[in-house]
Amino acid sequence: SIPKAVALLGIGRSNLRLVAVDDQFRMRPDALQAAIAADRAAGRNPIAIVATVGTIVSGAIDPLPEIADVAGREDLWLHVDGAYGVLAALALPERLNSLALADSLSLDAHKWLYQPLDCGCLLHRHPDIARKTFSHSDDYVGLLSQDPTEGFAFFEESFELSRRFRALKLWLSLQYHGRRAFRDAIAEDLRHARLLAEAVEAHPELELLAPVALSAVCCRHRAKDNRAILRRVNARGRVYLSNATVRDQFALRACFVNHRTTDGNVLEIVSEVIAAAGEVND
Template identity: 60%
Template sequence: MNPLELSPADFRRLADRLSTLAEQWLTELDARAIAPATTGAASEALFAEGLPEEGLKDAALDALGPVIAGTRAGNARFLGYVLGSGEPVGALGDYLAGVLNQNVTAWRSAPTLVSMERAVVRGLAAAVGCPGFTGSLTGGGSSANLMGLTMAREAKAPANEEGSPTGVVYASTEVHMSIPKALALLGLGRRNLRLISTDEEWRMRPELLERAITEDLSAGRRPLAVVATAGSVNTGAVDPLKDVAAIARRHGLWMHVDGAYGALAALAVPERFEGLALADSLSMDAHKWLYQPVDCGVLLFRDAAAARRAFSFSGDYVRSMSTDAVESFAFFEESLELSRRARALKPWLSVRYHGLRAFREAIRKDLENARRLAELVRAEPRLELLAPVPLSAVCFRYVAGLPEAERNAFNTKLLARLNARGRVYLSNATLSGNFVLRACFVNHRTTPEDVQMVVAEVLAAAAELTHAGTVSL
């Protein structure tokens, strides 16, 4: 008897239990405290017994209750980080992907699922205004950014040239942390990341980019690539993509767009992303603004040959014997990964169920909710808006009666108190040395009433701190 085999009846019984737990989670989601009432010690204690030698059978699922109870609830008022809200039809697609357990690495390994992923990638590229781009689904924006910059290096300064890899990469001071990490991993080194100052709206200044490239050329350095940001993680700023692209092309540089946060908003507001299609490569995250369960990143690129130059180092044991254009296709020739899960089942099923129009509308509602919160902050004299709101990130702070020197410390404590209350969850950012509260709307569940609660909860948390003697007003 196979000790790991389940009968269809046993599988259905376990699946029914899990479905009941999932249904209960979704039913209670809006009423749950966002921050779970747990501690590091308590969460570690749940798993202190280690892995059992003998199987627990159905009782193995009994421990899921405490696990779920200690999980953050991504309900309508979870506005921290840039994390999508986990659309449930996508979750069902993820479930099926696990059961099918296909390695979506080459057509011969997973025929229909490889074709599905290629179709999803083409569809998303067209939907954001980049028709003709191809690519693949990735673990997230960080891996997509790494692959995009790997393509840039191999296109402009191949690693097989004599000597160590060289080249300067340019990005704004608002660049995501994955970009310096990618340069370190590529052997270019973080010292070769040239940060360009931003304007009053936190966008890269093209004239300073031009100057930096010219200075590096004069000094004998090798400009390699420009990373433009389409939705910075702090403020949602979108660099002037068209201007940046013109400079990159004039100097023969690769242009990669980090659109992990913002680029999918081009579904709803394409006018804010003029020049996106001028990129050589582009990262997006469907687990952000397509609301899919993690993980579901996207790398798009203009030239598949450039991807193959960067990633096609295949052994004979994976060589395809087919000459058919479809049947010989392999994602591992165009990406970092060899083993790849069926990520496309989530967005494919989700978009087929709801339609692209529903996602466009959900994104527009997120943008409206961000503008609504910004207006409420402007109307509240105890609060101060710290940045424009080009997309859905809103940065503000509490200022009533606080000397400038005390505002950072107070708002740091305010954020902790606010999130501990459990009704609203925000994150933070630092802008020009100012610690700010940051709400980011990439949540299909959020309503205007939830937006009203953000301000009410911030003021309530501030009142608690004031009455507790944290600050004298």
């Protein structure tokens, strides 16, 4: 999504810098600082940092306080891509309170607020900058909002014009169930991920391939063809797994974002992987 956004903005993908990560797949602040320094030395002008809360593979969370320090020193915009993971802040507020340091934040309610596709959201802490950026003239600003304290209507300047009322389903869900129901459901998903990780570590034929930061679990069978195992697991139809590549190894990936998941469903993943491995040739 980040290279796509850079291309759509006209910045050019060649101007996107990928920053090295640590052994837990989190952005390294020292590598970030070095990349900024290298660009400045080459006469380039860094403009923004994109940190991630909940990477798509392992759910890793970048060290936001340290990254925010770099952004402050270098006078750079800090955007947090929280499409999947940022909603864990409902269940883990003490772990993600540094989200308040971001200038902007994106999230997808259809991922961890249990909404149907497609429902995304952008949170922006600088409405004055938004108006200046997206408005064509001072008169146009006045048309959008007579009161400068009011929010900015981003839908007037987005790539889409006609669209459905996506926010209605989320608003109704929050009004009907209340925030506590979502907080409790997310906490259960986090617990289910830890339960699966423990079950994997307890089984001699399986191994974890990445730390479990949120609700994604990446593992593999130590001896069998994991691609064949994945095909067989999904063909059996009892559980469904996706895949990922972790340190050049093919991983079986389970991600818990369903409020109906039970402990039995979680433990069945291990039994299904072992059963599928028994049906796969060495």
